Amino acid sequence: MDELSFEPDDSLYRNRDSLSEEYTPAEIVGRDSELQKYHSALQPVINGESPDNIFLYGKTGVGKTAATNFLLKQLQEDTERFDIELTVIDVNCEGLSSSYQVAINLVNKLRSPENQLSKTGHPQYEVYEYLWEAIDELGGTVLIVLDEVDNIGEDDSILYQIPRARSNGNVTNARLGIIGISNDLAFRENLSPKVRSSLCDRNISFPPYDAGELEAVLQQRADVAFHDGALDDEVIPLCAAYGAQDAGDARKALDLLRGAGDFARAEEADVVTGDHVRRSREEIEREEVMDGIADLADHQQLTVYALATLEAEGNTPARSQLVYQRYETLCDSAVKDARTSRRVRDFLADLESLSITTSGRQNTGAEGGQYREHQLQHDLPTVLSAMSELIRRVGVHHSIEDAIEDSNQVIV
Numbered sequence: 001m002d003e004l005s006f007e008p009d010d011s012l013y014r015n016r017d018s019l020s021e022e023y024t025p026a027e028i029v030g031r032d033s034e035l036q037k038y039h040s041a042l043q044p045v046i047n048g049e050s051p052d053n054i055f056l057y058g059k060t061g062v063g064k065t066a067a068t069n070f071l072l073k074q075l076q077e078d079t080e081r082f083d084i085e086l087t088v089i090d091v092n093c094e095g096l097s098s099s100y101q102v103a104i105n106l107v108n109k110l111r112s113p114e115n116q117l118s119k120t121g122h123p124q125y126e127v128y129e130y131l132w133e134a135i136d137e138l139g140g141t142v143l144i145v146l147d148e149v150d151n152i153g154e155d156d157s158i159l160y161q162i163p164r165a166r167s168n169g170n171v172t173n174a175r176l177g178i179i180g181i182s183n184d185l186a187f188r189e190n191l192s193p194k195v196r197s198s199l200c201d202r203n204i205s206f207p208p209y210d211a212g213e214l215e216a217v218l219q220q221r222a223d224v225a226f227h228d229g230a231l232d233d234e235v236i237p238l239c240a241a242y243g244a245q246d247a248g249d250a251r252k253a254l255d256l257l258r259g260a261g262d263f264a265r266a267e268e269a270d271v272v273t274g275d276h277v278r279r280s281r282e283e284i285e286r287e288e289v290m291d292g293i294a295d296l297a298d299h300q301q302l303t304v305y306a307l308a309t310l311e312a313e314g315n316t317p318a319r320s321q322l323v324y325q326r327y328e329t330l331c332d333s334a335v336k337d338a339r340t341s342r343r344v345r346d347f348l349a350d351l352e353s354l355s356i357t358t359s360g361r362q363n364t365g366a367e368g369g370q371y372r373e374h375q376l377q378h379d380l381p382t383v384l385s386a387m388s389e390l391i392r393r394v395g396v397h398h399s400i401e402d403a404i405e406d407s408n409q410v411i412v
């Protein structure tokens with residue numbers, strides 16, 4: 001061994017970073033037909049022809065960005081080989097809610113740091129003129145990639161202006177193409193016909209991954225991430241099966257695998273097992289539910305709070321009526337007008353569909369009626385900590401006094 005070389009000292013991971021979002025895989029697996037279509041849509045570039053405008057759509061985590069990065073890197077290498085001038089400008093439209101903002105962003109990507117445009121205060125036509133100028137200066141073929149393009153909102157004129165810039169005589173020296181990427185499936189449908197016909201020369205749909213495709217994605221990444229023999233045989237099929245259930249999202253499947261590796265590492269296990277995967281999944285679900293509760297509107301959170309106090313008293317599963325009474329008490333304490341009991345029943349149905357609570361139907365027996373009973377789907381401390389901000393405002397109910405660290409507040 002070279003004295004100065006570094007050796008990984010982790011017995012499980014060889015390269016944990018390769019499971020992260022930033023890592024670019026050497027190859028894209030499980031997307032053969034999509035890559036084929038994408039490749040053929042980009043073919044005009046290497047022929048020195050005007051590029052087609054391409055629109056990629058599919059749900060989150062299905063490989064749209066990964067396939068784009070992979071193919072454009074390949075295209076850049078090949079254009080160099082054939083002496084074709086190509087510039088790729090990549091803009092993620094997250095946080096850019098109009099064509100104006102996207103155009104300024106594009107201009108600034110093409111300008112030197114000392115020559116940047118300020119973000120406001122220019123007439124729109126002027127920003128477009130700067131853009132055409134900068135693109136003409138580049139010459140050759142210019143591909144503009146707009147990821148998460150659905151953020152652009154109603155002012156979508158740029159999606160019309162760029163594809164038409166050459167035929168409108170705004171750009172004469174460069175061939176211009178646009179690649180729009182979106183995970184909002186309704187976005188393309190809602191584009192004005194004018195924009196749709198210019199932007200969508202080629203539509204490429206990325207469907208969710210099935211379990212077999214996810215296995216291929218995970219296996220390829222695991223070969224880089226883990227030492228040989230570090231994973232039990234069931235680990236990858238299990239992550240793939242869960243990933244396929246979770247909307248066929250490769251990002252989630254990779255997170256699950258990394259979580260399992262982290263559980264195994266924390267307990268200094270020799271191998272990652274199916275049990276680690278299951279615990280990783282529970283942890284991820286728990287975080288999702290925490291986020292879900294924290295995002296609820298106040299009256300929905302008050303409904304969860306009511307159920308949590310009943311749970312702390314050992315009174316769950318609890319009938320809707322009982323939940324409602326406790327909810328009214330909490331509303332009083334919060335100095336909020338209580339919603340109707342019917343509305344709270346609707347909240348309880350919503351909470352069940354968000355996997356925050358579970359509800360069951362019971363028969364009343366002789367009268368032949370039915371009623372619903374509810375309980376939390378997750379442990380009480382998790383739920384209470386997701387609602388800590390609301391509890392601070394409303395006050396600590398006496399039933400949860402022991403479960404709250406800082407219960408030095410008004411007791412309801």
Ligand SMILES: Nc1ncnc2c1ncn2[C@@H]1O[C@H](COP(=O)(O)OP(=O)(O)OP(=O)(O)O)[C@@H](O)[C@H]1O
Binds near residue numbers: 029
């Ligand atoms: N076929 C694949 N081969 C290897 N890795 C993949 C593949 N598909 C997706 N990934 C990985 O999964 C993660 C999510 O993929 P990607 O960012 O391409 O999804 P996306 O469809 O663009 O999603 P979003 O719409 O949320 O941006 C990335 O870490 C990516 O490297």
